[in-house]
Amino acid sequence: MQIKAVFKNYEYLLFLGVFLILLPIGYALDLVSVNTVSLWGRYFCFAIAAISVDILWGYTGVLCMCQAFFFCLGGYGIAMHMLLADKGTGVYGAVIPDFMVWNQVDTLPLFWEPFYSFPLALLTTLLVPLIFAMLFGYFIFRSRLKGVYFAIITQALALAMWLLFLRNETLLGGTNGLTDFKTLLGFDLTTSTTKLSLYLLSCMVLVLVYWGTKKLVNSKFGKVLVAIRDSESRVRYATYRVQNYKLAVFVLAAVIAAIGGMLYVPQTGIITPGRMEVKSSIEMIVWVALGGRGNLKGAVLGTLFVNFLYSIFTSLLPGSWLYVLGILFVVTVLYLDHGLIGLPAQIKSIISNKRTSKL
Amino acid sequence: MLAQPDEMTSQLISKDQALRTQALEKLVREKKIEHFPLISAINQKRLYLYDQQLVTIGEPIAADRSDEYQVLKVYPDTKILRNNQGGVMAKKRAELTEVRFSRPARLILLPVLPYVNLVSPKLETRKLAFVQFQQNGNPEDLKILSDARDLENDNYMSRLATETILSIQLKSSKITEKVHSLVDQLVSNQGDNTAYILEQYLEQIPKSHPSYSYILTQKEDLEDRASRIALIQNAFSGVSLGSILIMIALGLSIIYGLAGVINMAHGEFMMIGAYTTFCVQEIFNSISPNSSGNLSFFLSLPLAFVVAGAFGLLIERLVLRKLYNRPLESLLATWGISLILIQLARSIFGDLTSVSTPFVLSGGWEVIPQLVLPYNRLFIIVMTIVLVALVYFFLYKSNNGLRIRAVTQNRDMSACLGISTAKIDAMTFFIGSGIAGMAGCCITLIGNVVPDMGQTYVVDSFLVVVSGGVGNLFGSVIAGLGIGQLTKALEPIFHAVYGKVIILIVIMIFLQFKPKGLFPAKGRISED
Incomplete structure (x- = not known):
């Protein structure tokens, strides 16, 4: 019985085997460079964000086009902490980060203060997207904005926030963003050990987030979410408070995305407003769509697949990536209703349909 | 000899x-x-x-x-x-x-x-020379200045010259009556710098001077007038921005109403229109290098319509026809199409090209001194009015418009009554994309042609469509004007970026009360 259950979930074993055992071993044997390991670590962060898109869009039917913004909120939070923790090690040796010295700011702005200590920074970084999503979501869902309207409003939000973060007055580094981090919790970010640990941490957080959301979507709460996706009015007629469910899942998604961003920034070493552009959010949606909407496995698979393709195409055929991405969008939407994860079933049904039509 | x-x-x-x-x-x-x-x-x-x-x-x-x-x-x-x-x-x-x-x-x-720059053949040089004399001219320069003024036949320049002469006379005159009459002459001359000249003069004379209060009121009147003019200028640029948004939103709104398709590539049809204009100009330049650009621009207007419309038609046939009434999926597919189109434009044309303003549209209409409305922006406004009128007559007064509205209201019933919905869809896409192409052609008058130019306007146009009520012509017009006005009204107070954030907040508050926009579609079919 036990063994049967294990074999039923062979995808999980495969995933854990490859990424938790094979890749680290490969690194230990010098077969895989530390940069490759770190690259996959970053993909896991994207996958965490993709899960947040999937519980929103795939399960609740709310197409949110600002998930990259929440991702970046997490990233900026941890970046601010790292800059403050490294104080005095910048080019100018000042207590405040270097970019503030260029911008003739001499005292640390008040909203940077909570990011000095790690626990407080962690808390703030999770609270900011939570509160933001709660306020924004409350007003949006209260007025029963849904579908296209919701997508467009969140898109406008992403645009506005991107413009805001580009400014120097917001004291978040402007166009250049935040960069030049040295340590996290005292560990040197440039060493391979730290990179490997961050990779393992991302992998484990991904597994944890996956497990948690899986529990969630299989719970009664999750069933209501799916019901909202399929027919919102009927759920409302059944006296469910639809907006509360939507708000809860929206806030949860924002926090999950922020966690992804928090793990992402120490591994890339830079966060710029470019990450929160409208197109980054839409790209996250296409990861989910390609992998298989309404399927958490699909979200992870789609993210890893698209990003892997990205790294191949940008190195082999620079300039062609946008064509590939554009075609991926169109093909996914037109032909892959259930994404890559549903492809075998789709092919099977086409074949059996043909067979029945022959009879 | x-x-x-x-x-x-x-x-x-x-x-x-x-x-x-x-x-x-x-x-x-x-x-x-x-x-x-x-x-x-x-x-x-x-x-x-x-x-x-x-x-x-x-x-x-x-x-x-x-x-x-x-x-x-x-x-x-x-x-x-x-x-x-x-x-x-x-x-x-x-x-x-x-x-x-x-x-x-x-x-x-x-x-x-x-002195020699006062008679330079270049207008800008002459302007600078006169302004310099306003700053540090002496009474002995007056003879030359007035000779130079006699040579001017440009309205603006002779006003500037008169202003210069009067300001020098004012600075050197001591008699009260003379000062009064000089100030009056200065004010009625309506030069650009009069308020500044008076302000400087006020700083020179003691407060006890008999004409001090008179000059002060004159100066304040002038400043009031300047701020009123700035207000009008601002409102005008609001209308012109609004018209661009309307032109783009027009096609977006019709297409969404008819097919339930959110067209993220709509901005790229605009870009195609702009590049059509650019190509027509290049072709004309290679045939006759000295052409003024009039003919090429006005020829490219209908051409931009046809080319962008053709692209729209092609995309409808190939992709969107399978996505009717699936707005979210169509949104993703058209986003992919827009990525491809942008990259295509980038690899063909490079990153920065510009279209020169045709000769007839350069310059501006001087309504009163200091209030100049640029012809290119006026043209865009007029063009929008014409387009809105045409679309209105087409939708509400022609047979095809009637069919489009019928399919918009109830696709199945229209099909039952013998309307070829496929034909209507194709036509609507052609027209909707074509209008965006014309908008792109107009935008070349005020900005550069870049591959991702569509993206700058398309989010704003979406907001126009959403707050106007999807699929509603007049909602789009009113919302477009409103958002355009609001943007320009907030710009002088806040920075443009904060203005944008504020507009978003305003729209969100507005949608609290009107979740389906200004003019929501009536009927019970809109709910699932």
């Missing part, structure tokens, strides 16, 4: 250094406005001898003949020399004998140099 050179010319071209110096000193002493072109030519080392006349070279004769110049006679009178056929004479530098002056000789001219 060569003409005999006059005395000044023969002195200037003689070999005798003393004679030349004498001639230069005479020029400086006389300080005659007629001599300024000559002095300017000497100072810029562009004095030549041609046919025993003193000449200088003007602008190059044509863009592709940059080594041949117009020839201007500078003494004793100024005129452009003509060749035997009566056309403008073109000479290369080598064909003219240069008349050289040593640096010490040219330094003799120093005292008159501030």
Whole structure:
């Protein structure tokens, strides 16, 4: 019985085997460079964000086009902490980060203060997207904005926030963003050990987030979410408070995305407003769509697949990536209703349909 | 037979250094406005001898003949020399004998140099020269200034010259009545800098001066007037921004209403229209390099419509036809299409191209002094009004428009009644995308043509569609004007970026009360 259950979930074993055992071993044997390991670590962060898109869009039917913004909120939070923790090690040796010295700011702005200590920074970084999503979501869902309207409003939000973060007055580094981090919790970010640990941490957080959301979507709460996706009015007629469910899942998604961003920034070493552009959010949606909407496995698979393709195409055929991405969008939407994860079933049904039509 | 050179010319071209110096000193002493072109030519080392006349070279004769110049006679009178056929004479530098002056000789001219720019052929130079005299002119300059004013036939420049003269007179006059009348003249002259001149004058005189309060009220009136004009200018740019948004939102709204398709590639149809305009201009330039751009621009308007419409039709046939009434999926697919189109434009045209404004649309309409409405923006507004009117008549007064509205309301029922919905869809996409193409053509008048130009406008246009009520023509017009106005009204108070954030907040609050926009679609079918 036990063994049967294990074999039923062979995808999980495969995933854990490859990424938790094979890749680290490969690194230990010098077969895989530390940069490759770190690259996959970053993909896991994207996958965490993709899960947040999937519980929103795939399960609740709310197409949110600002998930990259929440991702970046997490990233900026941890970046601010790292800059403050490294104080005095910048080019100018000042207590405040270097970019503030260029911008003739001499005292640390008040909203940077909570990011000095790690626990407080962690808390703030999770609270900011939570509160933001709660306020924004409350007003949006209260007025029963849904579908296209919701997508467009969140898109406008992403645009506005991107413009805001580009400014120097917001004291978040402007166009250049935040960069030049040295340590996290005292560990040197440039060493391979730290990179490997961050990779393992991302992998484990991904597994944890996956497990948690899986529990969630299989719970009664999750069933209501799916019901909202399929027919919102009927759920409302059944006296469910639809907006509360939507708000809860929206806030949860924002926090999950922020966690992804928090793990992402120490591994890339830079966060710029470019990450929160409208197109980054839409790209996250296409990861989910390609992998298989309404399927958490699909979200992870789609993210890893698209990003892997990205790294191949940008190195082999620079300039062609946008064509590939554009075609991926169109093909996914037109032909892959259930994404890559549903492809075998789709092919099977086409074949059996043909067979029945022959009879 | 060569003409005999006059005395000044023969002195200037003689070999005798003393004679030349004498001639230069005479020029400086006389300080005659007629001599300024000559002095300017000497100072810029562009004095030549041609046919025993003193000449200088003007602008190059044509863009592709940059080594041949117009020839201007500078003494004793100024005129452009003509060749035997009566056309403008073109000479290369080598064909003219240069008349050289040593640096010490040219330094003799120093005292008159501030004046020579007053008669420069370039308007900008003249403008600057007059403004300098407003700052530090003396009563002894008045004669030359008023001579220079008599030479001006441009309305704006003669106002500026009068202003300069009056300001110098004001500074030097002591009699109260005289001051009054000078201030009145200044005010009625309606020059650009009058308020500033009065302010400076107020700083010079003591508060006890009998005309102090009078000048103060005059100055404040002028400043009020300036701020009113700024307000009107701002409202005007709001309307012009709004019209662009309306033009883009028009097609977006019709297509969404009809097919339930959110077209993220709509901005790219605009980009296609803009590049069509660019291509037409390039073709015209290669045929006749000196064309003013009028014909090419007005020809590209309908062409942009057709080309963008054709692209829209193609995309509808290939992709969107399978996505009717699946707005979220269509949103993703069209986003992919827009990525492909942008990258395509980038690889064909490179990153930055621009279309030159056609000659008839350069400049502006001076309603009253200081209030100038640029023709290109006026044209965009007029174009929008025409387009909205055309779309209205097409949708509400023509048979095809009736069919479009029928399919929008109930696709299945329309099909039952014998309307070919596929044909109607194709037509609507063609028209919707074509309008975006025309918008792109108009936008070349005010901005550069870049591959991702559509993206800047498309989010704003979406907001227009959402707050106007999806699929509603008049909702789009009102929302477009509203958002355009609001953007421009917030810009002077906050930075443009914060303005955008505020607009988003305003729209969100607005949607709290009107979740389906200004004019929501009526009927029970809209709910699932």
